[in-house]
Amino acid sequence: MNKLVRSRLFWPLMALIMLLIFNALFTKNFFSIQIIEGHLYGNVIDILKNVAPLALLAMGMTLVIATGGIDISVGSVVAISGAIACSIIDGRIGNFNNSLIAALTLALISGLLCGVWNGLLVAKVKIQPVVATLILMTAGRGIAQLITKGKIVTINSAPKVNEYYFIGAGYLFGIPFAVFIVLIVLVFILFFVKKTAFGLFLESLGTNNRSSHLAGIRVDKLKLITYVISGFMAALAGILISSNIKGADCNNAGLFIELDAILAVAIGGNSLNGGRFSITSSVVGTLVIQCLTTTVYALGVPPQIISLVKAIVIIAICLFQSNQFREAVFGRLMVSKKSKDLSAKKGAQIS
Amino acid sequence: MTTKPLLTMRNICKGFPGVKALSDVDFTLRAGEIHSLLGENGAGKSTLIKVLTGVEKLDSGQIELNGQEIRTKSPKHSQELGISTVYQEVNLCANLSVAENIFIGREPKKNGMIDWKAINTRTKNLLKKLNINIDVTQTLGNYSVAIQQMVAIARALDVEAKVLILDEPTSSLDTAECEKLFGVMKQLRNEGMGIIFVTHFLDQVYAVSDRITILRNGELVGEFLAEKLPKIELIGKMIGKDYDTLSKTIKSSQNDKEAEKEIFLRADKASSIGNIKEFSLDIKKSEVLGLAGLLGSGRSETARVMFGADKVSSGEIVIKGEKVVLRNPLDAIKEGIAYCPEDRKTDAILGNLSIRENIIVALQAKYGLFKFIGRKEQEEIADRYIKLLDIKTPGREQLIKNLSGGNQQKVILARWLATNPDLLILDEPTRGIDIGTKAEIQKLVVKFADEGMAVVFISSEMDEMLRCCSRMAVFSEKEKLGELEGDEISEQEIMKMIAGGK
Numbered sequence: 001m002n003k004l005v006r007s008r009l010f011w012p013l014m015a016l017i018m019l020l021i022f023n024a025l026f027t028k029n030f031f032s033i034q035i036i037e038g039h040l041y042g043n044v045i046d047i048l049k050n051v052a053p054l055a056l057l058a059m060g061m062t063l064v065i066a067t068g069g070i071d072i073s074v075g076s077v078v079a080i081s082g083a084i085a086c087s088i089i090d091g092r093i094g095n096f097n098n099s100l101i102a103a104l105t106l107a108l109i110s111g112l113l114c115g116v117w118n119g120l121l122v123a124k125v126k127i128q129p130v131v132a133t134l135i136l137m138t139a140g141r142g143i144a145q146l147i148t149k150g151k152i153v154t155i156n157s158a159p160k161v162n163e164y165y166f167i168g169a170g171y172l173f174g175i176p177f178a179v180f181i182v183l184i185v186l187v188f189i190l191f192f193v194k195k196t197a198f199g200l201f202l203e204s205l206g207t208n209n210r211s212s213h214l215a216g217i218r219v220d221k222l223k224l225i226t227y228v229i230s231g232f233m234a235a236l237a238g239i240l241i242s243s244n245i246k247g248a249d250c251n252n253a254g255l256f257i258e259l260d261a262i263l264a265v266a267i268g269g270n271s272l273n274g275g276r277f278s279i280t281s282s283v284v285g286t287l288v289i290q291c292l293t294t295t296v297y298a299l300g301v302p303p304q305i306i307s308l309v310k311a312i313v314i315i316a317i318c319l320f321q322s323n324q325f326r327e328a329v330f331g332r333l334m335v336s337k338k339s340k341d342l343s344a345k346k347g348a349q350i351s
Numbered sequence: 352m353t354t355k356p357l358l359t360m361r362n363i364c365k366g367f368p369g370v371k372a373l374s375d376v377d378f379t380l381r382a383g384e385i386h387s388l389l390g391e392n393g394a395g396k397s398t399l400i401k402v403l404t405g406v407e408k409l410d411s412g413q414i415e416l417n418g419q420e421i422r423t424k425s426p427k428h429s430q431e432l433g434i435s436t437v438y439q440e441v442n443l444c445a446n447l448s449v450a451e452n453i454f455i456g457r458e459p460k461k462n463g464m465i466d467w468k469a470i471n472t473r474t475k476n477l478l479k480k481l482n483i484n485i486d487v488t489q490t491l492g493n494y495s496v497a498i499q500q501m502v503a504i505a506r507a508l509d510v511e512a513k514v515l516i517l518d519e520p521t522s523s524l525d526t527a528e529c530e531k532l533f534g535v536m537k538q539l540r541n542e543g544m545g546i547i548f549v550t551h552f553l554d555q556v557y558a559v560s561d562r563i564t565i566l567r568n569g570e571l572v573g574e575f576l577a578e579k580l581p582k583i584e585l586i587g588k589m590i591g592k593d594y595d596t597l598s599k600t601i602k603s604s605q606n607d608k609e610a611e612k613e614i615f616l617r618a619d620k621a622s623s624i625g626n627i628k629e630f631s632l633d634i635k636k637s638e639v640l641g642l643a644g645l646l647g648s649g650r651s652e653t654a655r656v657m658f659g660a661d662k663v664s665s666g667e668i669v670i671k672g673e674k675v676v677l678r679n680p681l682d683a684i685k686e687g688i689a690y691c692p693e694d695r696k697t698d699a700i701l702g703n704l705s706i707r708e709n710i711i712v713a714l715q716a717k718y719g720l721f722k723f724i725g726r727k728e729q730e731e732i733a734d735r736y737i738k739l740l741d742i743k744t745p746g747r748e749q750l751i752k753n754l755s756g757g758n759q760q761k762v763i764l765a766r767w768l769a770t771n772p773d774l775l776i777l778d779e780p781t782r783g784i785d786i787g788t789k790a791e792i793q794k795l796v797v798k799f800a801d802e803g804m805a806v807v808f809i810s811s812e813m814d815e816m817l818r819c820c821s822r823m824a825v826f827s828e829k830e831k832l833g834e835l836e837g838d839e840i841s842e843q844e845i846m847k848m849i850a851g852g853k
Contacts, residue, residue: 197715197723204712207701214660214690214698215766216681216716275703 008269008276011321012284015267019291027298039171043294051290052168052178053078053237053254055283057261058268059189060230062282065265066202067223068209068274069122069129074234074261076140077114078254081107081238083144086153086248089164093147100160104239111235112228114140119227123220137258144250154247161246168243178240182283185236189229189279202226206274263314264289269321288317356415357382357545358403358434358514363412365398372398376412376571378564380514380545385536387548387556387577390566391589391757391785396549399566400516404436405429417513435507439519439783443503445492450474452491453506477505481535497528504535515539516547519783521555525645533559551783553582565589586786612637615774615805616657616688621666626652629666630831632824634774639796639806641820643813643845649829650809651693654776657807658690659683684717689767693778693809695756699763702752706744707733709751709762714769736765741791757788764792775799776807781815793819813842825849 023030023043033042057074064071087093088103096102114136121132155161170177193199205212205219213219237257242248266272267288268281292313296306319325358380365373373395380386390396401407403414405423414421416432423429426436443452450470458465459473474487483501491499500520507515517536521529536546536559550556556563556577563580565572565588572588612635622629627649634640634657642650655661657668659677667674670686677683680690692698701709710733715724724732733747740761744754751762760780767775777796781789796819800806810816816823823835825848832848 195723197718197720200708200712200715201720203704204701204708207703208697210698211701212712214658214680214692215701215713216684217712218679218681218716 008278008281009284011317012268012281012288015288015317015320016284016291019288019295023291023295023298027295030295030298035174038174040174043298045176047287047290047294048179049169049176050294051286052176052182053240054257054260054264054290055182055286056185056233056237056240057230057257058264058282058286059185059279060226060233061258061261062265062268062270062277062279063189063193063202063226064129064230065262065270065272066206066274066277067226068206069223069226070262070272071118071133071227071230072130072258072262073114073118073133073136073140074230074237075254075256075258076137076144077111077231077234078238078241078257079141079144079248079250080114080147081111081235082242082248082253083147083153083250084110085164085239086155086242087147089160090153090155090158092149092153098159100163103160103164107239108232108235111231111233111238113231114234115228115231116224118231119224122227123223141250144248144253148248148250152247152249156246164243165246166243168240181236181240185233186279186283193279198222198225203276206277260286260289267314267317289314355382356380357417359413359415360399360403361413361415363399363402363414364410365395365402365407366410371569373402373409373569376566376569377574378571379574380547381562382513382545383540383543384561385540385546385548385559387550387560387563388566389550389556389563389585389589390572391787394566394589394785395569396566397518398569400436400518400547400549403429404434404516430512433511433513434516435512435514436516436518437500437503437507437520443491443499443506445490445499447491448488449478449485449491449494449502450487452502453477453509473509474505477509478502480508481505481538482531495528497524497531500524500528500532501535504532508539512544514545514547516549518549519551520548521550521552529555551785553585553786556585557582589786615671617669618653618657619667619669621656621663621668623652623656623661624664626661626829627656628830631666632831634805634807635822636773636805637800637803638822639800639808639820641816641823642807642809642826643816643823644826644849645811647829648826648849649831650826651778652829653824653826653831654690654778654807654809657683657774658688658776660690681716684713684770684772687771687773688776689713689770689772689774690776691760691763691767691778691780693782695759695763695782700751700759703750705748706737706742706751706754706762707747710736710765710769713766717770732769733765736762736768739768740765740795757784760784760792761788764795772804774805774807776809778809779811780808781810781812789815813845817842 030043033040033045035041061071061074085103085107088096088106089098089100091098118133118136121127121135122129125132155164166177168178172180201212201217201222204215205217205222209219238254241253264285265282267285268278270277270282292310296309301309356379360376360378363373363376363378376395376399378399388396388399398407402409403423405425405428414423416434421432423432423434444455447455453474454470459469460466461469471487478485478487478501481501481504483498485494485498491502504515520532524532533555536548540546548556548560560577562574563577563585564574565585567589614633615636616634618630618632620629620631630653632653642653644650652661656663659680659682663677668677669675675682675686677686683690701712707729711724711729714732718724730747736742737744737747742758742761742765744758751759754762764780781792784792793815796806796808808816808819817840820840821837823840823845825832825835825845827849835844835848
């Protein structure tokens with residue numbers, strides 16, 4: 001039990017479970033799943049399907065934040081990637097014969113390039129991450145507009161539209177295809193983090209840049225890699241989002257999604273100062289956000305105050321993760337043994 | 352000297368999970384005395400100070416200030432009671448002006464606005480009392496660490512302190528700066544203040560203290576008058592063992608045929624612009640080479656050049672007969688070089704990571720991203736070095752920041768030993784470390800050399816250098832002046848060289 005509470009995963013998971021319990025009690029048919037034409041439908045399935053882009057972004061964002069950085073350009077990269085993919089599918093740019101493969105490949109490459117750009121600015125030019133990625137955040141939507149020549153691209157009549165639509169909105173074995181994409185990427189990333197030294201190096205350089213450099217870690221290279229991964233994730237998310245609506249809207253695709261991604265990382269209990277991180281916790285964080293959104297809609301909360309309700313719940317979640325807060329509100333009884341140990345250890349530096 | 356007790360602490364007990372940090376400790380401070388609080392790392396000095404200043408709550412015991420029982424709730428509270436503390440690391444804001452630093456949080460106001468004129472003149476007067484004349488509107492960061500330290504003391508004094516605690520105030524000061532600080536301390540003592548002085552430098556203890564209290568393993572060893580306690584006895588009481596083991600010279604046998612020692616690294620007319628002027632240096636296997644010089648003389652810079660942390664601007668580095676270009680520390684690590692940097696806190700430890708991770712990180716960096724050391728192997732490596740270097744910790748998963756300075760240093764040493772280096776560069780490896788651990792590290796250094804490793808040793812403490820090094824390169828003003836070998840090495844010779852070099 002103690003070990004469970006100690007885990008970074010504990011509080012985000014608790015938040016998710018509480019939300020689900022709340023829904024079980026107060027939202028009608030929240031957990032009901034219907035099978036229509038061999039596909040599963042229902043609120044839970046919706047959450048899983050809709051969370052996919054955000055989950056991808058949050059994975060990349062976790063890595064960037066682990067280095068002590070931040071990537072606020074992901075929303076714009078979403079727009080760029082969607083614009084490229086849809087324009088190619090629709091045959092508006094280049095000479096790719098409406099090829100699906102070309103659309104996906106070039107969209108993903110655009111994400112990688114955006115990541116390289118961000119990474120170089122941060123790691124080599126040494127611009128502060130917020131400022132460095134702010135450049136692409138503002139310029140990115142303009143680039144996307146250039147690609148679509150300022151129009152909203154709809155691909156309803158393109159030859160490969162159904163195949164493209166399948167990526168974001170299709171079903172495989174009755175489960176949304178996007179869920180498979182997220183799971184595959186998650187497995188890859190977790191493998192990379194846990195079975196190579198990547199995780200250790202990130203936590204090391206997020207904890208202390210200078211020490212890590214002098215211990216032989218290629219700090220710049222690793223930082224660059226995290227931004228490239230984040231860019232790639234954003235491009236993939238961009239494909240999912242544009243596929244889901246069969247079109248690319250440069251002004252609105254992925255608007256403010258970078259904030260949700262950062263929030264998910266925070267809900268996942270990861271410090272925005274860098275250092276220790278958990279990818280899985282961030283993904284659970286995205287589920288919390290998505291579940292909350294669905295809940296608020298399902299409850300019929302008036303649209304004007306939806307963001308207020310969300311904000312209150314999220315503040316509560318973040319407060320609950322704080323040992324000091326729990327201690328202050330519930331007294332010493334409620335405080336997990338872990339936090340007592342921790343605060344004691346802080347003082348245990350006896351010399 | 353008056354004998355009126357200003358502050359008394361009785362039967363102080365404080366425990367942390369698994370550790371009894373203080374048991375039944377008494378401490379008495381009289382007005383108008385400088386009282387040194389001594390003990391090895393982990394003896395409980397810091398804990399006692401923390402309990403007194405309200406950083407930690409005490410489990411049991413009594414504290415009386417001026418005959419009234421007090422219980423400090425927070426550092427702020429203790430300050431209000433008249434107990435001011437100056438910590439080891441200057442905890443001021445380098446980007447604010449000197450005056451702002453002194454009045455931050457309690458700015459005098461006039462008509463609801465901050466009264467800058469009052470701030471500046473009061474600061475000036477305050478510093479004048481300490482014999483310091485500086486422009487108080489300048490940014491604090493522009494001044495030397497010594498001045499910063501004085502400013503910290505000035506701030507502590509302005510809050511009408513009766514008790515002043517100086518927690519290792521001298522670790523970043525040079526001799527002249529220390530003298531200045533001691534002058535101020537004596538002046539304050541004569542004005543009737545009680546000063547608690549925590550330090551690792553025993554000479555300094557005798558330079559200023561009236562009384563000495565020694566702690567060991569959280570227990571009180573005793574309170575002594577400084578003039579009646581010889582240094583050797585003092586050390587014996589601190590570590591609880593014979594001084595004999597420490598005083599012996601541990602230098603490896605001199606009559607190893609020096610000429611036959613194999614050269615591992617040769618710096619050939621190397622220089623690094625802004626860091627170190629052109630120098631040539633041979634580093635031989637099985638030898639402890641000392642880089643002597645004052646702070647900022649270029650000794651650390653030389654080490655950094657050899658580790659690839661600073662770029663070589665001219666000349667070359669030759670390792671085992673082959674010319675190499677060290678673009679970054681990783682290149683140097685791959686060539687078998689290891690480097691324990693001078694500033695442990697900012698350049699060496701990974702505070703939020705475990706001891707295990709801190710130990711394996713350099714080895715993993717040497718292996719690269721994909722040749723991952725499995726968890727089990729990591730644990731074996733960590734346990735091996737915890738045992739080998741006698742690192743005192745509840746376990747390998749303990750965060751390094753929770754260890755005492757000496758044990759942190761051992762972890763960093765373990766990090767480099769794990770990479771199995773041919774050349775080990777140690778920059779101030781014993782700074783801020785208690786005598787027992789110091790002696791252990793010195794012995795290890797000599798042992799590594801005896802086993803065939805090339806060791807480069809840098810220290811501000813001449814005693815230590817004289818005991819460990821069989822050859823010394825002397826630096827001054829970013830320039831190598833020359834070398835001393837064997838019997839030539841003595842404090843006088845080194846001083847002469849540095850003095851003559853200018």
